[in-house]
Amino acid sequence: MNTNLYPGFQVLICDDDTSFLRSISFAIERYCGINNVVQCSDSTDVMSHLASGNIRVVLLDLNMPHISGDELLPKIIELYPYISVVIISGINQVESAVQCIKLGAYDYHVKTEEPERLSNSIMQVIRYQELNLENQAMRGYMLENQSALHPAFAKIISINHQMHSAFNYIESISNSQQPILITGESGVGKELIARAIHETSSCSGELVCVNVAGLDDNLFSDTLFGHKKGAFTGADQARKGMIEKASGGILLLDEIGDLSLASQVKLLRLLQEGEYYPVGSDTPKRINARIIAATHQDLHSKKEDGQFRNDLYYRLKIHHVNIPPLRERKEDIALLLEHFLTLAADEFDKELASIPAGLLVLLENYSFPGNIRELRAMAFDAMSTHQSGELSMKAFKGIIDSMPDVNIHAQPEKPLFEASSTLPTLKKAADLLVKEAMKRANSNQSLAAQLLGISQPALSKRLKNMQ
Numbered sequence: 248m249n250t251n252l253y254p255g256f257q258v259l260i261c262d263d264d265t266s267f268l269r270s271i272s273f274a275i276e277r278y279c280g281i282n283n284v285v286q287c288s289d290s291t292d293v294m295s296h297l298a299s300g301n302i303r304v305v306l307l308d309l310n311m312p313h314i315s316g317d318e319l320l321p322k323i324i325e326l327y328p329y330i331s332v333v334i335i336s337g338i339n340q341v342e343s344a345v346q347c348i349k350l351g352a353y354d355y356h357v358k359t360e361e362p363e364r365l366s367n368s369i370m371q372v373i374r375y376q377e378l379n380l381e382n383q384a385m386r387g388y389m390l391e392n393q394s395a396l397h398p399a400f401a402k403i404i405s406i407n408h409q410m411h412s413a414f415n416y417i418e419s420i421s422n423s424q425q426p427i428l429i430t431g432e433s434g435v436g437k438e439l440i441a442r443a444i445h446e447t448s449s450c451s452g453e454l455v456c457v458n459v460a461g462l463d464d465n466l467f468s469d470t471l472f473g474h475k476k477g478a479f480t481g482a483d484q485a486r487k488g489m490i491e492k493a494s495g496g497i498l499l500l501d502e503i504g505d506l507s508l509a510s511q512v513k514l515l516r517l518l519q520e521g522e523y524y525p526v527g528s529d530t531p532k533r534i535n536a537r538i539i540a541a542t543h544q545d546l547h548s549k550k551e552d553g554q555f556r557n558d559l560y561y562r563l564k565i566h567h568v569n570i571p572p573l574r575e576r577k578e579d580i581a582l583l584l585e586h587f588l589t590l591a592a593d594e595f596d597k598e599l600a601s602i603p604a605g606l607l608v609l610l611e612n613y614s615f616p617g618n619i620r621e622l623r624a625m626a627f628d629a630m631s632t633h634q635s636g637e638l639s640m641k642a643f644k645g646i647i648d649s650m651p652d653v654n655i656h657a658q659p660e661k662p663l664f665e666a667s668s669t670l671p672t673l674k675k676a677a678d679l680l681v682k683e684a685m686k687r688a689n690s691n692q693s694l695a696a697q698l699l700g701i702s703q704p705a706l707s708k709r710l711k712n713m714q
C-alpha cells in the first residue's frame with residue numbers, strides 16, 4: 248500500500264453499493280494518494296463515524312435505504328461545518344445538484360463519471376481545506392501578534408520582522424502537501440529555511456537535496472526517477488531515484504531556475520499526475536515526497552522571457568517564501584557576526600574576540616553581495632588570524648576597500664536622482680554625501696572618511712568648509 252500523502256485528511260465514503268465503495272476507495276488511493284478511507288455501507292452509521300474520527304471529507308450517496316443522503320447532508324453541515332461533503336448520485340439531475348449545493352455540499356458528481364473526475368474534486372477539497380487551515384493558523388499568529396517559534400527556527404539567527412513573518416508562514420503551512428518555492432539571493436539561507444520546513448513538518452522521511460543546475464535532461468530523469476537494470480549501457484543495477492529516497496519526506500530541488508525546458512516538462516508532469524516512470528520502466532511509481540524548489544534567480548522574469556514554464560511556475564509557487572538579502576536586514580548583522588565569531592572561536596579553539604567600535608558601522612554600510620555566507624566567511628577569516636582581545640579591523644580590509652561602491656550596489660534599481668528633480672550642484676551633492684556619511688558613522692570621522700573613500704584630513708577640511 249502507498250504511504251498516505253495526506254495523513255491529516257481522512258475520507259468517509261458512504262454508499263449502500265459495496266462494490267462501488269471498493270472501487271472508489273481504490274481510485275482515491277490511486278489518484279489522490281489517500282489510503283485513509285473509511286468505507287460505510289450503512290447510512291445509520293455515518294454520524295457515529297464522524298463523531299469518532301478525524302474525517303475532513305465525506306463522499307455521500309444521495310439514494311440510500313434507512314437515511315438518505317439529502318437527509319444527512321444538512322445534519323453534517325450543521326454539526327461539522329469544517330467537513331466538506333461531496334455528493335455522489337446515480338442520477339444526473341440538475342435540480343438535485345443545485346439543491347445539494349444550496350444546502351452546503353462542496354460538489355456533486357454522477358457515479359458513471361470517470362473516477363479521475365471525482366478524485367480531482369477530492370484534491371480540490373483538500374486544497375481548499377489546506378488553505379483554510381493555513382488562514383486559521385495565520386489569523387492565530389496575527390491575533391497573538393507573536394508566537395512562540397518552533398525550535399526548528401533557533402538555528403536561523405534573525406530579529407528581522409520579514410524573517411519572522413516567514414517563520415510564522417512556514418509553521419502555518421507545515422502540514423500542507425503542496426510545493427513550496429523559496430526565493431532569495433545566493434547565500435541568504437534558503438537551504439537553512441528548507442531544513443526548518445522539514446523539521447516543522449510532521450513527515451517522517453528525510454530531506455533529500457538535489458542541485459538541478461548541473462543536470463542535463465537525461466541526468467535529471469536518472470537522478471530523480473532512478474532506472475531499471477539494463478535501462479541503458481552501463482546500467483548494471485537498478486537504481487532508486489531521489490524521489491524514492493525522499494519518500495515520506497521532502498525533496499529539495501535547488502537552483503530550479505537553471506532547469507532545462509525539457510526537464511521542466513517532466514517535473515510538471517510529476518507534480519500534476521503524482522506519478523513517474525523510472526528510466527527504462529513502464530510501471531509507474533507514485534511520488535510520496537513533498538517538493539520544495541529553491542532559486543536565487545528571478546523566476547518571474549524567466550517566465551516572462553519564456554525560459555521558465557508558466558504552468559510550472561504557478562504549480563511550484565503554491566506556497567512562496569522569499570528571504571530578503573542581508574543588506575535589507577541590517578539589524579541582523581550584529582547578531583550574525585557574534586554568532587559566527589562564536590562558531591569560529593570554537594572551531595579554532597580560541598577566546599572569543601570582542602568587536603571593535605566602528606566595525607558594525609562599516610558592515611552595515613556594506614552591500615553583502617554574498618549575503619550571510621559572505622559574512623560567515625569574513626568572521627571565520629578574521630578569527631583565524633586573531634590573537635587576543637579586540638578583533639583587528641584589518642581583517643575586514645576587503646570590505647573597507649570596496650566601500651566607495653557600497654551604496655550604488657546596495658540599491659541597483661533605485662536611481663540616485665529622480666529624473667524630474669533639478670540636479671544639485673556638485674558642492675551641494677558633496678556636502679550631502681559628507682553629512683550622510685557622518686550620520687552613518689555616528690560622527691566618527693575616521694569611519695566616515697572610509698565610507699567616502701577619502702583620507703581623514705580631507706574629510707576634516709571639507710567639514711570645516713561646510714561650517
Ligand SMILES: Nc1ncnc2c1ncn2[C@@H]1O[C@H](COP(=O)(O)OP(=O)(O)OP(=O)(O)O)[C@@H](O)[C@H]1O
Nearest residue numbers: 402403404432433434435436437438439543619620
Ligand atoms: N539566518 C542565519 N543564521 C545563521 N546562519 C545562516 C543564516 N542564514 C544563512 N546562514 C548560513 O549561511 C550559509 C549560506 O546559507 P545557505 O546555504 O542556506 O544559503 P542559500 O540561500 O541556500 O545559498 P545558495 O543560493 O548559494 O544555495 C550557510 O552556512 C548557513 O548556515
